Amino acid sequence: MQWFYTGIVFLHVLSAVGSVGPLFLLFPIISRIQKGSSVEQTTLLSLFKWTTRFVMHAGHVLVVSGVILILIGPWPWYTSWVIVTLGLMMLSIVFLASGFSTVLNRFPKEPENRDILLKKLKNTSWRYIGLLVIMLYLMVVKPSFW
Numbered sequence: 286m287q288w289f290y291t292g293i294v295f296l297h298v299l300s301a302v303g304s305v306g307p308l309f310l311l312f313p314i315i316s317r318i319q320k321g322s323s324v325e326q327t328t329l330l331s332l333f334k335w336t337t338r339f340v341m342h343a344g345h346v347l348v349v350s351g352v353i354l355i356l357i358g359p360w361p362w363y364t365s366w367v368i369v370t371l372g373l374m375m376l377s378i379v380f381l382a383s384g385f386s387t388v389l390n391r392f393p394k395e396p397e398n399r400d401i402l403l404k405k406l407k408n409t410s411w412r413y414i415g416l417l418v419i420m421l422y423l424m425v426v427k428p429s430f431w
């Protein structure tokens with residue numbers, strides 16, 4: 286059983302890399318959209334969407350593998366760092382859904398608000414990275430809050 290647990294921890298860490306790493310691609314994409322022509326903009330927007338979709342799928346693997354670790358591992362679900370992580374995870378889902386998808390859908394409809402929308406995308410990306418880094422800290426340090 287130990288090999289299975291280790292395998293899931295490995296998958297969990299790999300999906301954590303997949304959930305955080307590609308987010309840094311969003312910044313060069315955003316600054317290219319700011320400078321680019323409208324043709325290039327469509328391509329860049331679809332690259333942006335592809336990246337957020339990749340991050341979302343990696344996030345699903347992260348949650349599922351995390352839940353398996355709780356079910357089969359030594360940490361009960363009521364451990365304080367697990368509960369805080371779960372709470373932050375819910376917040377992140379709201380961020381990805383409302384912060385990215387809604388703004389991306391507004392792009393073709395509101396060309397006059399392009400700069401405001403790009404600023405929103407940039408802020409959402411940083412907030413999301415911040416949340417993931419806090420969760421990474423909780424996972425590695427496993428602090429006890431109560």
Ligand code: HEM
Pocket residue numbers: 294297298301304305347348350351352354355358360367370371374417418420421424425426
């Ligand atoms: C649903 C949310 C999550 C649950 C239930 C969960 C659960 C767990 C558990 C139980 C472990 C302990 C493995 C062990 O040391 O035996 C672990 C390790 C780890 N988790 Fe999560 N996790 C979640 C989300 C995340 C997130 C969002 C990240 C990163 C952004 C992350 C990154 C890590 C890392 C890097 C480790 C390895 C830490 C170490 O071995 O010291 N996890 N996770």
